[in-house]
Structure formats: C-alpha cells, structure tokens
Amino acid sequence: MDFSARSTAIVLYLATVAATATAQPGRLSRPRGGIEIGMAAPSLLVSDASGPQLHLGFAPVIGGIAAWPLGPRLKSMLALRASAAVLRGSQGNAEWDAGRSSQIALQLGVEQTLGTRFGVSLAVGPTWLFGPADVTPFRAASSALHWGGSGGASWRVSQKRPIAATLAVDGFMIGGSSLNDPIAEPAWVRRVVVGVRYGG
Amino acid sequence: MLIGMAACDAPTVPSEAPAYDHTLPGELLYHWALGRTIRIYVDTTASGAQLSRHVLAGAEEWKSVVYYRELDVAITSTADDADVIVHTDQAPFLVQFPVGCGFPPPFGGGVTFFCANEQETELVRFPLTAGGGGRVKMDVTIDLADATTPTALRSLVTHELGHVFGIGGHSNNPADVMFAAPSATIPTERDARTLRYLLHQPVDLRP
Numbered sequence: 378m379d380f381s382a383r384s385t386a387i388v389l390y391l392a393t394v395a396a397t398a399t400a401q402p403g404r405l406s407r408p409r410g411g412i413e414i415g416m417a418a419p420s421l422l423v424s425d426a427s428g429p430q431l432h433l434g435f436a437p438v439i440g441g442i443a444a445w446p447l448g449p450r451l452k453s454m455l456a457l458r459a460s461a462a463v464l465r466g467s468q469g470n471a472e473w474d475a476g477r478s479s480q481i482a483l484q485l486g487v488e489q490t491l492g493t494r495f496g497v498s499l500a501v502g503p504t505w506l507f508g509p510a511d512v513t514p515f516r517a518a519s520s521a522l523h524w525g526g527s528g529g530a531s532w533r534v535s536q537k538r539p540i541a542a543t544l545a546v547d548g549f550m551i552g553g554s555s556l557n558d559p560i561a562e563p564a565w566v567r568r569v570v571v572g573v574r575y576g577g
Numbered sequence: 578m579l580i581g582m583a584a585c586d587a588p589t590v591p592s593e594a595p596a597y598d599h600t601l602p603g604e605l606l607y608h609w610a611l612g613r614t615i616r617i618y619v620d621t622t623a624s625g626a627q628l629s630r631h632v633l634a635g636a637e638e639w640k641s642v643v644y645y646r647e648l649d650v651a652i653t654s655t656a657d658d659a660d661v662i663v664h665t666d667q668a669p670f671l672v673q674f675p676v677g678c679g680f681p682p683p684f685g686g687g688v689t690f691f692c693a694n695e696q697e698t699e700l701v702r703f704p705l706t707a708g709g710g711g712r713v714k715m716d717v718t719i720d721l722a723d724a725t726t727p728t729a730l731r732s733l734v735t736h737e738l739g740h741v742f743g744i745g746g747h748s749n750n751p752a753d754v755m756f757a758a759p760s761a762t763i764p765t766e767r768d769a770r771t772l773r774y775l776l777h778q779p780v781d782l783r784p
Contacts (some may be wrong), residue, residue, distance in 0.1 A: 406700060426776035427613070429645050466612060466645040468777065475646040487613040503742020507686060513644040552588045564588040 408443035408455075415440075415543065415572020417460055422478075422551075422566055423513055429468040431475060431513070436462035438570055442577035450490040454472040454577060456500065458482045464508060476509035482547065484527060493535040496541070500527035504549040514551045524550025525565075531574065541574045590644065594684065594769035597755070601745035602705040605656060607782035608743030609660075612649040615741070616712075618659035619652060624668030627727065628719070628734070632663050635735035639742055642769035644727045646770055647776055649745065660784070661741055663717040663734070665724075671762060672703035672713050681716060686723030686758070689735045689740035691715045691784070699783040715741055731762045739768065743775050 387546030393545040424430050435451075440458030447453055464475035486500025506527045508515040529545025548567040600606050609615050619629040629652065638648040644775065653659045656671050657695040664671070664685075673776035674680055678701065691700045691714055717737045724730035736759040747757040753768050754761040764772070 421587045422588060424587045424643075425590040425644070425777065427590075427774065429647060429777060431645050444650045466647055468647070471611040471647075472611075473645075473647060492711070512646055512655050512779070513589060516644070559590040561591060562589070564586055566588060568604060 402444045406445060408445050409576060411442040411444065411539070411574055412570050413440040413456070413458065413543065413574045413577075414438065414521045415570045417462070417547075417568040418574070419462075420566065420568045422464070423560065428481070429466055432465045433463025433566075433568070434463040434465055435479060436568070438572060442553075442574070443489070444577045447487070447573075451487060453485070453487050454498065454500065454556040455484075456482075458484070464512065466508075475512050478506065478508040478509065479516075480555060481505045482525065482527075482549070484525075485486070493536070496531040496533070498524040498529050498531065498545070499526070500528075506549065513559050517555055518551070519558075520548065523549040525552055527570075529570075539576050543570075543572045543574050545570045545572075585747045588703070588784055593770050593774050595769060597748040597753070598746040599744050599749070599775045600773050601782075605693075605745065605781040606775060606778055607691075607700070607745065607780050608778075609648075609784050611731040611776060614649040615661060616649050616653045616659050617661045617663060617741075618653050618654075618656045618671075618709065619654060620656070620664035620668050621663060622664065622669075624665045624719075627730065628663065628665065628760055631727075631731045631734040635731065635738045638735060639738055639772065642764055643773055644777065648772075655696065657703075657705070657711055659708055659711070660714055661715040662713055662719060663719070663737070664719055664724075666720045669706075670716065671706055672711070673706055674703060674716075683704070686720050686729075686783070687737040688718045689715060689737045690718070691770055693782050697782065717741060728762060729760075732759045735759070735762060735764070737762070742772060744768075744771060757758060 411525045415438040420433050422431045422433050437459040442456045444452045444454045462480040464478050466473045466475040482504040484500035484502035488496050488498035490496045504523045505521045525548050527545050527547035531541040533541045550563045550567045553563040619632045640648050681688045681690035694701050700714045703713045735754050739755050748755040754764050755768050
C-alpha cells in the first residue's frame with residue numbers, strides 16, 4: 378500500500394467512526410466494533426459443605442464488541458467473550474489439578490457515559506461453560522448453557538483513541554439442573570475481570 | 578444485578594452422610610492426601626495380565642465416584658516407586674513387614690494390610706525384600722481360590738481398592754462392593770457416598 382492509498386483508508390475509517398458517532402437515537406445505525414482483552418481473577422466455582430472447594434484460576438479473556446449509540450451518552454453493546462482457566466481443587470493444605478475449563482459468554486447490555494471518561498455498564502446473556510465430565514459441576518449438568526450477566530465500569534484513558542481500561546464483575550448461575558446435580562440450589566459463580574477495550 | 582450477585586452464596590454441594598461404618602476398629606480413619614497420586618504396582622505373578630486389568634478398572638470405578646478429582650491413581654511398572662502393591666496369594670510378598678506389625682492374615686478372598694506407627698498417626702513403610710527402600714505403605718493380597726471367575730476377581734480387587742482408598746469397614750448390604758463377601762463389581766451409590774464422605778474428613782492415620 379502506498380502513502381495515498383493508506384491515507385484514503387484512514388480517511389474512510391475516520392468517516393465511518395464519525396458517521397456512527399453522530400447517528401440519531403432510535404435509529405439502528407451501523408455498529409462500532411471493538412475488541413477486549415483482559416484477565417479474570419481466580420474465583421470460587423463450587424464449595425462443598427464437607428470441605429473441598431473448586432476454583433477457577435486466572436483466566437485470560439478475549440472478546441469482541443459491537444456497540445450501537447442510543448443517545449449522546451448511552452449505547453447498547455453486544456459482546457462475545459471467551460476465556461479459559463485451570464481448575465484447582467483444594468481442602469485445607471491439600472491442592473490438586475482438576476482439569477481445565479473454558480467459557481463463552483454472549484451478553485447484551487448498555488453502557489452509560491458519566492462525564493468525559495467514565496462509563497458504567499450492565500449486561501445479561503447466556504454463558505456456555507465447558508469442563509471435564511467427571512468433575513462437578515460438569516458431571517451432572519444437563520447443559521453447558523447457563524444464564525448470567527455482568528456489571529462494570531470503564532475509564533477512557535485517551536481522548537484521541539477509543540481505548541478504555543475496564544473493570545467488571547461477571548457471573549453466571551449453575552446448579553439445580555437435574556435431580557442428579559450435586560449442587561442442589563442454583564447459585565452464582567462470580568469473577569472480577571480487568572482489561573482493556575479498544576473501540577466499541 | 579450486582580447486588581443480587583453479591584448477595585448469593587457460591588454454588589454449594591451439601592454434606593453427605595456415609596452409608597456404613599467406614600472406620601477401622603477403634604474408629605480410626607485413614608486416607609491418602611487429597612489430590613495425591615496413589616501409585617500401585619501390580620505383581621502379575623501367577624495371575625497374568627488380568628490382575629492388572631482389574632486393578633486399573635477398579636481404580637477407575639472408584640475415581641469416577643468422587644466429585645473433584647481428589648482421588649488419583651497411577652499404575653507403576655516397578656515396586657520401587659509404588660505406594661501399594663497388589664498381588665495374588667500365589668506370589669511371594671515383595672515387602673517385609675516390620676517387627677510389631679504382624680503379618681497379613683490368611684483369611685478371606687482378599688486382604689489389604691497396613692501398619693500404623695506406635696503413635697498411631699501414620700502408616701509405616703514396608704521395605705522391599707529386594708532392597709532399595711521403596712515407599713510401600715499397603716500390601717494387597719488376592720486369594721485366587723476365591724477368585725474363580727473374572728467377575729469374582731474383579732469384585733475382590735475393587736473391594737480391596739476400597740480399603741486402599743480409605744474405607745476401613747464393611748457394608749452390611751450385600752449389594753455394595755464393600756460388603757464383606759462382595760459380589761458387586763462396581764461401587765454402588767452407597768459405596769460412593771461413603772468414600773466421598775471419608776475423603777473429606779480429617780484423618781487419624783496418614784498413609
């Protein structure tokens with residue numbers, strides 16, 4: 378690509394961004410795309426009343442976002458995120474490898490900008506959770522599908538580029554999926570995720 | 578939603594009660610450290626490869642009943658790095674039994690033998706007869722006279738592995754694999770519940 382072609386591409390990109398940024402509320406405009414990368418902190422997956430606990434380890438998260446403006450400071454967002462983590466069992470001083478887990482979450486939500494840089498968001502949607510078939514909660518789950526959501530905040534670190542640092546709590550409900558499910562009562566699995574978002 | 582998420586407890590598996598007495602005489606409880614790989618050497622003298630197959634299958638059956646992979650088993654190729662030796666009564670013992678430990682009693686279809694230290698806090702190591710130390714803490718003898726069919730052999734092996742993993746007592750239900758004269762070849766839900774329960778209890782004797 379020569380210089381003029383590169384310039385044309387940049388101009389077309391900026392024009393697209395500008396067009397979507399000025400879209401009228403109530404009208405479905407072309408979405409702005411974005412990507413996210415982050416890291417989920419270790420979290421408790423299952424607690425056994427007789428002692429053992431099963432934890433999700435640190436989990437890298439990668440995601441894609443499509444955002445539609447709903448107003449000057451409000452936008453809707455559709456996000457698809459994937460992550461993977463090791464599973465660790467523990468009881469007292471004992472700790473062991475319980476396999477690997479991965480999850481894919483599709484969430485639809487809104488983000489409200491407060492001030493010039495700060496934003497808060499809420500989203501809901503399905504999460505597909507995968508893991509070893511011999512380990513609870515996977516062994517008795519009737520489906521990999523679980524419902525969940527997230528709530529978070531973002532801080533735009535640059536006014537020139539659409540880069541934001543993000544902090545979110547996401548979660549999904551597991552348990553009670555069948556008569557054989559050892560987790561009798563549905564309950565939340567929660568994670569804290571920090572990351573960076575570009576675009577959206 | 579954040580408030581709702583914060584207010585709920587984590588997914589919880591309720592406690593279970595054992596289906597039968599899982600302790601040794603004196604109500605002593607033992608099991609291997611959770612998550613530790615229990616290394617089993619199968620001496621196939623006089624039994625052929627079928628004993629290995631039954632040990633492997635029986636171990637897998639027991640492993641499948643726990644919820645969090647807290648029970649792990651590996652078959653070793655030598656006795657040197659084994660925690661447990663399984664053999665038939667037709668094969669000589671590969672370990673010596675320290676003074677004060679006695680000797681595996683010659684009764685029943687199978688015997689799982691181990692010995693506590695004087696303080697009754699942990700199991701003693703059985704030195705290998707071939708020398709070199711070793712790390713064997715349990716010796717399992719299968720009486721071939723009682724294992725006249727593959728099913729009977731499988732049943733005896735799975736039963737003795739139940740003792741290896743920590744079930745010190747016997748079930749009074751003939752359907753259970755831990756019934757004293759077992760005919761079941763796979764752990765029942767009662768067996769499974771009993772193992773899960775005891776694995777999560779503090780031990781008196783640590784192998």
